[in-house]
Amino acid sequence: MEFYPEGHRIETTQNRLRTASLFALAEAAKSQDILEGKAVVCDAAHNLIVELGEGLRGIIPREEGALGIREGATRDIAIISRVNKPVCFVVTGFETRDGAVMPVLSRRAAQQRCSDEWLCRLAPGDVIDARITHLEPFGAFADIGCGIASLLPIDAISISRISHPRDRFSVGQKIRAVVRARDSEGRIALSHKELLGTWLENAAAFSPGETVAGIIRSVEPYGIFIELAPNLAGLAEPKGTVQCGQAASVYIKSLIPSRMKVKLILIEGFSSPAFPMPFSYFDPGAHIDRWRYSPPDCEKVIESVF
Template sequence: MYDYKPEGWLIDTYENRAALKSQAALHEACQSSRILEARAILCDSAHNLTVDLGCMRGVIPREEGAWGLADGTTRDIAVISRVNKPVCFVVTGFEKDASGDAYALLSRRAVQQQCMEEYLPTLTPGTILDARVTHLEPFGCFVDIGCGISSLIPIDAISISRISHPKDRFRVSQDIKAVVRSVDENGRITLSHKELLGTWEENAALFQNGQTVAGIIRSVEDYGVFVELTPNLAGLAEPRDDVAAGQHASVYIKSLIPEKMKVKLIIVDAFDAQYSPEKPRYFIEEGTLSRWQYSPDSAAKLVETVF
């Protein structure tokens, strides 16, 4: 089976560049229905995409721009938003324009249909996969899981530490890992992310009592201030009225208490800063999960995900 990846993963490979090097190579790719990638450079008023193939111009007719455009289940924004970005396609033929210049006819829809028929049915709850962030909404993060096919990571599944918006954790075009959370009766896939970021014990092992470390203030409550040490580990500091959610902080670790899944902190300093979200540290990167337990065995409360 072809190794289906998010759009943009293929474009800079040697094999892809070689296939775009000449018209002869493109003809060969057409004969073998080989999946290629290149950058879309224009979308006309009829929503046909022009693609820069290097050796010649390529055109993706509107209805070949994405699966579902022909029957209206996919909106035209799926095509318009690809301008200046990589697109996947197969070469379906060659034509000449009114000036006699040759161009290649391309289909992105065919690649997506192939991905939906050959790859997506192999994804079951617990499957870990590669994804690329495409856009961020208050309720979650949309990612490309293969050939431009989109899936959602709900905001509560991004990390154990709660965030106010997915932009606190991700940026558009970032490559991440995800795990299949569920597949509904229509084949729609929902993803999760927090299970790959480590258990309480794995994250707590990165710290020691008495250390002063970096953190991010995630919420300020009457009874204390929650400070994130890692995406899957947060601690509670004593109440303060001079700090705000979103600020960065330096915090002193008083104690780590596994049986209560608690980290007691003292805020040394809090300040405003515009640091970019850090690249996720994954404790699991491949395979299939059947069950994931966040809580230590000694903890009174069980926190787990069963796939």
């Protein structure tokens, strides 16, 4: 069994077949397959009603809505916030409501399996798939399997500093992430910047003499920091009135690997805000032990050790 962020299975052929009829759901109950459906209602008792096959709906009782609900360690918002979104579950039984048979489902059981069979095996440095679930000023939360959330602190999102995670991510976005650490309670923290390339890898896409697009990330008395890529920013001299978050066009004066410096000239800052800069991953494989951002001959060392 492979475990994925919620939403991965819902449109697959196998999931559609396994949720298409009461007979198929009964077979899934025997095999305890993890399936997905769309939560369409959270009733007054905080039970989730889940849309399955055509004309079929199932129910996730409140205590089965997420790990920790039964014990009081997880708030009911973890259930309420799933409405109009995919939810994973295993089929635990059937009950009759208003003369109709309704499958009884458990999201908690699916999450427990994910925790026991997948998340407990993860070690710092492992590279995994995740999906952004919500954004806070201090970081992004990402689903790392069956709706189990993990924190990606803002300082671990990219080398180029951002004012808010929304500068880099959007809710629902699929990302890759690195397991940063696991605390005493088993909660996993993530990192992301190690997948966006080193200084040299990013700088290789630019050349002195070019005029390129950028995003203004910081305005200081001594200069303006402008992002060229999520893991590469340069400094331009102060010019006019510009604001953080604006798009800009910049001329590249020089690239200095030994000092990790990119010298820029700000051509123009635009009044409209910039869209999040697209990013691509530099494939590190399935695991990273050590990642060094700095060029080999640079005195300043920026690295991650897992």
